[in-house]
Amino acid sequence: MNLDILALAAHPDDVELTCGGTLIKARKQGYKTGILDLTAGEMGTRGTPETRAKEAARAARILGVSYRGSLGVPDSDVQPSRQHKLALARVIRQLRPRTVILPYWEARHPDHYHASTLGYEGCFLAGLKQLALEEEPFRPFKILYCTSFEGMPATFVVDITREYETRRRAILAYGSQFRPAKSERKQRVYLAIDELDAKMDLLARRNGDLIGVKYGEPFLQKELLQIEDVVKLPVRSI
Ligand SMILES: [Zn+2]
Numbered sequence: 001m002n003l004d005i006l007a008l009a010a011h012p013d014d015v016e017l018t019c020g021g022t023l024i025k026a027r028k029q030g031y032k033t034g035i036l037d038l039t040a041g042e043m044g045t046r047g048t049p050e051t052r053a054k055e056a057a058r059a060a061r062i063l064g065v066s067y068r069g070s071l072g073v074p075d076s077d078v079q080p081s082r083q084h085k086l087a088l089a090r091v092i093r094q095l096r097p098r099t100v101i102l103p104y105w106e107a108r109h110p111d112h113y114h115a116s117t118l119g120y121e122g123c124f125l126a127g128l129k130q131l132a133l134e135e136e137p138f139r140p141f142k143i144l145y146c147t148s149f150e151g152m153p154a155t156f157v158v159d160i161t162r163e164y165e166t167r168r169r170a171i172l173a174y175g176s177q178f179r180p181a182k183s184e185r186k187q188r189v190y191l192a193i194d195e196l197d198a199k200m201d202l203l204a205r206r207n208g209d210l211i212g213v214k215y216g217e218p219f220l221q222k223e224l225l226q227i228e229d230v231v232k233l234p235v236r237s238i
Pocket residue numbers: 010011014109112
């Protein structure tokens with residue numbers, strides 16, 4: 001399929017919340033984008049897998065991605081096991097993404113940090129020529145990590161000011177998560193929609209502020225950035 005960017009995360013809605021704006025922006029720049037959800041989010045307190053699948057498809061349409069798939073890993077049991085790594089390697093070989101976006105490798109939720117390791121190791125495996133899979137060996141060129149939550153290190157921030165409203169609509173497409181029925185509103189884990197809105201706004205604004213724009217999404221890459229023209233470097237210093 002030759003995707004330009006594939007964003008991979010543990011649960012449907014993780015990608016929208018961490019790098020949705022960047023995917024929308026890449027699409028506008030003419031790139032072919034995609035999302036791979038490792039699980040169907042079936043352990044979530046609210047919403048059935050069926051509703052969540054419908055919501056994920058709606059969000060994918062809003063983001064304008066060319067592909068959205070689910071790897072079928074059991075929710076709450078994301079592990080970098082051989083079986084899951086091989087399944088992921090096959091998908092990577094089929095989609096052939098140049099850039100892969102992964103969750104940051106430290107997180108509160110075990111699925112999130114395991115998704116990071118599983119993602120990296122699956123991409124590595126996909127490039128091994130001797131691996132007994134039908135598809136042609138392929139390894140992505142670049143791996144980026146989403147670091148949108150406070151206190152995480154970043155190497156660059158993408159300006160998503162123009163994409164922020166569309167990203168917000170994609171996140172709110174997950175009605176079962178953020179707009180639950182009245183009977184469910186007293187549950188402890190329920191995040192009120194206005195609270196979610198305020199939190200999304202605050203995080204994106206903080207990250208945007210780091211580069212002098214309204215809204216941003218931060219990323220980390222393990223390699224150093226190579227720069228050709230030091231005169232055209234963006235972001236004002238003083
Ligand atoms: Zn998640």
